[in-house]
Amino acid sequence: MIRLIDVHKEYDNGTKALKGVNLRIDDGEFVFLVGPSGSGKSTVIKLITAEIAATEGRLMVNGYNLNNISPRQVPYMRRTLGIIFQDFRLIEKKTVHENLAFAMRAIGASNRELRRRIPYVLQLVGLEQKADRYPGQLSGGEQQRVAIARALVNNPSMIIADEPTGNLDPQRSLEIMVLLERINELGTTVLVVTHEKALVNRFAKRVVAIENGRIISDETGGYYNGEKV
Numbered sequence: 001m002i003r004l005i006d007v008h009k010e011y012d013n014g015t016k017a018l019k020g021v022n023l024r025i026d027d028g029e030f031v032f033l034v035g036p037s038g039s040g041k042s043t044v045i046k047l048i049t050a051e052i053a054a055t056e057g058r059l060m061v062n063g064y065n066l067n068n069i070s071p072r073q074v075p076y077m078r079r080t081l082g083i084i085f086q087d088f089r090l091i092e093k094k095t096v097h098e099n100l101a102f103a104m105r106a107i108g109a110s111n112r113e114l115r116r117r118i119p120y121v122l123q124l125v126g127l128e129q130k131a132d133r134y135p136g137q138l139s140g141g142e143q144q145r146v147a148i149a150r151a152l153v154n155n156p157s158m159i160i161a162d163e164p165t166g167n168l169d170p171q172r173s174l175e176i177m178v179l180l181e182r183i184n185e186l187g188t189t190v191l192v193v194t195h196e197k198a199l200v201n202r203f204a205k206r207v208v209a210i211e212n213g214r215i216i217s218d219e220t221g222g223y224y225n226g227e228k229v
């Protein structure tokens with residue numbers, strides 16, 4: 001569960017990126033975070049992942065209180081989150097299987113756990129036939145599906161996708177969104193930052209809209225301030 005209570009963020013240069021944000025995302029929800037460029041979306045994500053600290057306000061992420069989390073606990077908090085980026089961020093010199101194995105070994109998983117989990121997540125994203133390919137041998141949509149598999153491989157309670165379809169054509173974008181919806185149906189909370197209105201409207205989920213550092217609308221059904229996005 002994510003909870004931001006009256007969160008403010010002022011960057012060192014004086015930019016007030018967030019001006020009193022209240023946001024609660026319960027376990028099992030699917031939420032789109034939308035808003036114009038510079039409105040504060042990335043700032044919200046960076047606060048949730050503890051990349052930056054709030055200037056004011058309270059933050060809870062999956063049972064961790066980020067206001068008094070110790071640096072030693074931050075990696076454990078991050079393991080509850082699976083993060084997906086627009087530019088995939090796969091290791092080019094490792095195969096699909098090796099990319100996933102690397103993520104699992106980083107948290108101390110055993111070979112037995114790898115053997116059980118990797119085929120399952122590859123099947124979930126429809127890439128079981130491409131485990132031995134390198135990222136450069138895959139299409140953009142396939143690379144994003146590997147990134148989703150990697151985000152899921154350590155079984156996080158929440159997936160955060162920051163513009164996951166920014167580099168994909170409309171058909172691939174739709175496939176990625178359908179996959180995220182399916183992952184949500186299997187129990188993982190999903191937060192998607194996106195500019196793509198057509199996709200948001202198509203899915204009729206909760207839409208949180210941010211503008212100029214404030215949440216201006218929070219409605220379900222692909223709506224934004226009472227209108228379709």
Ligand SMILES: Nc1ncnc2c1ncn2[C@@H]1O[C@H](COP(=O)(O)OP(=O)(O)OP(=O)(O)O)[C@@H](O)[C@H]1O
Pocket residue numbers: 011012013015016017035036037038039040041042043044
């Ligand atoms: N490190 C930083 N130092 C100073 N100002 C920053 C920094 N990062 C972001 N900002 C400013 O904070 C505000 C919010 O930025 P943020 O990156 O959260 O917006 P965004 O909604 O994610 O935008 P985009 O859709 O373009 O990625 C903007 O005015 C931005 O210029």
